[in-house]
Structures are given as structure tokens and as C-alpha cells.
Amino acid sequence: MFTRLWPLVVVLAATTLAGCAGEPTWLPLGTDRATTLQRLGTPTSTYPLPGGGERLQYSRAPAGFAVNNVDVDASGKVFSIRQELYDGLFDSTIKPGEWRVEDVLRTYGRPFEISRVTSFDGDVWAWHYKSLNNRRLLYIYVDPTGVVDHYHTADELFRDMDSSR
Template sequence: MAARRFGSLAALGVFAVAGLGLIAGCANEPTRVQPGATAADTLQRLGAPTGRYPLTGGGERLQYSRMPAGFEVTDIDVDASGKVVSVTQVLSEARFGYDIKVNQWRQNDVMAFYGRPYEITRVSSFDGAVWTWRYKAVNERRMLYIYIDPTGVVRRYHTGDDLDFDRIRD
């Protein structure tokens, strides 16, 4: 009887520790930062960002990327007074056509918006580099490809299935 009670208490302890881990994990989720929070509080809560980029008007973008293994890049824009003004998960098919500025963006604009890519490759049909990010669309693993010419200008983009994942799954 005592052994059975000890086993139940041990299991309860394991679940309690797991629950605390989940709560702690939620605390450092970038998309949970609220506009109006301070940059200092955000940095204390989330730790160092994967990228920091200046914004026009004196603000700064704090970027939290889960690349190369993850599927999310969260941009947290802070105004000149140090307050969070927006929190955006930028790897979204609904946003690509609106956000990506073909023939206008340069390589540094891509970095400031999406951060470091999952990979950089070349293809024979394009003179330049193809930057790739992984993302999810309705739980399907997808890829965003941005084509950057030798002068550093974005010339086109497209999305496609994550064929690496399909090979692993089959």
C-alpha cells in the first residue's frame, strides 16, 4: 500500500514539474508580448533576440527566430521611447504578397524582416542566391524562397512544399 501511494506521489510530482515547464515555456513565447510593454521587460522575459535592426523614427526591431529547425520568426517593433508597438509572426502566406517588395528590397531588408534563412542555395535558372525559410500553413510544412540577384536586390519569391520533410516522412 505504501509503495502504491509513493508511486502515485512520484507520478504527481512528474506531472507538476512538466506543468511548470509548460508554463515557463509560455512565458518566453515571443508572440505573447503585448504592445505597450517595455523593451527592457521584453528582453528580460525573452532573453537576447536572434537579431536587432534599427527602424525609421529611432525605434528598433527585436527579432526572435526559430530557424533553422523551427517555423516561426517573430518581429517585435519597439518605438524610440522603448515601448513595444507591434508583435508579428512574419512567416505567414497571408503576409508574403503584402510584405515582400520585389525589385525594391535589398538583402539587408530581407534580413531585417525575416532574419537569417534556413538555407542559402543556388539554382541554374537564376543568377543569384535563393534564400529559404521554413514555415507552417495550416499545419503543412512549407518553404518560402526569396531570389536575390548578385547586386543584392530581391527579384522574385515563391512558396512550395517542404520536400525535405516529405522525404523523411516517406
């Protein structure tokens, strides 16, 4: 019986390991840049960091809920990995009045949507994220000069897609 299940076990194990290999948060600190790219693939964006380092950004946007930033120092070694779309980080990360569009992109990547509202003179950038498995939205308000004015979070509400009810 086990010999018939062995190929299935091998396929499941390989699939599981392959999935883990592409998960940035499983990458050990100190991994070199080349190995990082081999394991995670091409980042969705890259940004220079002070001191000659580089941020490799792996975003699951527009439909996903995670933005993982893998920071590599000037010697080419990973020194930080962080999933940015997390409620507990917003207050200490987002700097209204100081942050510019470049800071927002370097931290969160491209939003899934940029819109406007009548109560604010500027653009409202939005990202999906999850908090305790609840779908949420992060909104960052960018004024016409490109400076972050403020931000807020909200529940992501879904309309019933079946209009026949």
C-alpha cells in the same frame, strides 16, 4: 491521493508558464524593452527602425518554422509583434524590385539555406514555415546587386530516410 499529485501539478504548471513566457506572441503591447528581454531572452538579431525604434528578432531558424519580430518604439515600449512566416503576409510584405538584402534580413532573419539555380543569376534564400500544419518553404531570389527579384513558396518534400526499402 491529491497530496501525492500536488508536486506533479506544480511542476506541470510551472513548465507551462515558463514555455509561455518565452513566446513572443504572448507578450503584451506596451511592455518595456527591459522586461521584454527578461521574458524572451536575447534576440537572435536586432535591427534599427525608422524614428529611433528597434526590432528584436526571435528566429527559430534554421530548423524552426517561425520568425517573430518584436518592434520597440523610441521610448522603449513594444508596439508591434508579428510572426512573419505566414502565407497571408508574403504578397503584402515582400517587395520585388524594391527590397534589398537588408530588408529581407530585417523581416525574415537569416535563411536556413542560400543556394543557386541555373535558371536565375543570383542567390536563392530559403526558409521553413508551416501553413495549416503542412511544411512549406519560402524562396526569395536575390539578384547579384542585392535586390529581391521575386519569390515563391512550395511544399517541403521529404525523402524516405530508410534506403533499404
